[in-house]
Amino acid sequence: MKLTVLVDNNTMIDRYFTGEPGVAYFIECDDRRYLFDTGYSDIFLRNATKMGINLLALDAVVISHGHNDHTWGLGELAKLYSEGVYEGYECQKPMVIAHPDAFLDKNIDGFDVGAMLSIHQLKKTFSLKLDKEPIWLTEKLVFLGEIERNNSFEAKTPIGKTLRDDSWEDDFVLDDSALVYKSNKGLVIITGCSHGGICNIIEYAKKVCNEERVYDVIGGFHLLKPSPQKLNNTVEYFKKCQPHALYACHCTDLHSKISLAQVANVEDVGVGLVVEYK
Numbered sequence: 001m002k003l004t005v006l007v008d009n010n011t012m013i014d015r016y017f018t019g020e021p022g023v024a025y026f027i028e029c030d031d032r033r034y035l036f037d038t039g040y041s042d043i044f045l046r047n048a049t050k051m052g053i054n055l056l057a058l059d060a061v062v063i064s065h066g067h068n069d070h071t072w073g074l075g076e077l078a079k080l081y082s083e084g085v086y087e088g089y090e091c092q093k094p095m096v097i098a099h100p101d102a103f104l105d106k107n108i109d110g111f112d113v114g115a116m117l118s119i120h121q122l123k124k125t126f127s128l129k130l131d132k133e134p135i136w137l138t139e140k141l142v143f144l145g146e147i148e149r150n151n152s153f154e155a156k157t158p159i160g161k162t163l164r165d166d167s168w169e170d171d172f173v174l175d176d177s178a179l180v181y182k183s184n185k186g187l188v189i190i191t192g193c194s195h196g197g198i199c200n201i202i203e204y205a206k207k208v209c210n211e212e213r214v215y216d217v218i219g220g221f222h223l224l225k226p227s228p229q230k231l232n233n234t235v236e237y238f239k240k241c242q243p244h245a246l247y248a249c250h251c252t253d254l255h256s257k258i259s260l261a262q263v264a265n266v267e268d269v270g271v272g273l274v275v276e277y278k
């Protein structure tokens with residue numbers, strides 16, 4: 001499995017890519033191609049072009065959750081696919097995979113923070129597979145669906161409101177999910193924002209994959225000015241977990257990275273980063 005970072009808050013210093021507060025990863029696995037999230041704008045397309053990556057050859061688009069910094073690029077992708085042909089290449093429209101709640105309206109302090117395209121609009125361009133249960137994309141790569149939330153220190157505070165059945169309710173971002181790759185050395189956890197809790201996600205990944213070893217974790221950890229309880233418990237979790245590396249990025253602040261680095265190998269992340277696993 002090969003993962004290339006197309007969108008992140010940061011960029012790698014050796015190339016002139018564009019960054020923004022969002023996430024998009026291009027993933028190649030078992031001769032299949034996946035886009036994990038689409039960022040906030042069209043920069044995932046521009047960065048992919050600079051990298052020589054053809055996003056008209058996707059097998060599926062996997063959405064980690066429905067916030068705008070992960071989904072607003074879907075409109076740009078729909079425009080690309082609506083043309084049907086690019087430089088003589090005829091494309092098959094990919095499937096969009098997500099939790100059923102990912103495209104509900106979302107609001108924080110009066111601001112719309114949900115997906116720009118509705119399910120009805122998405123169906124004009126893509127096929128959809130919305131499920132709370134795990135979805136195996138290949139024999140080694142799985143979309144986790146709805147994350148079990150069992151610990152006492154994560155995912156306890158709502159993030160704005162979501163519109164369900166014509167009623168606004170507290171949004172605990174139940175649509176937040178992740179991808180997991182079963183490498184030869186253990187699980188590789190790929191997250192968007194980890195609103196479900198990075199520790200909850202890893203424990204659920206172990207359960208779904210029937211594997212206790214955790215090799216790498218890459219993505220947002222939702223550690224932006226976390227409470228001391230949340231940060232301390234997360235650090236203790238990784239101290240026991242002992243992964244090979246943490247690629248903590250996007251919604252992970254510097255203080256949290258420094259704290260995690262006391263117990264784990266925290267690597268730098270930015271647009272242009274490529275990691276590979278067997």
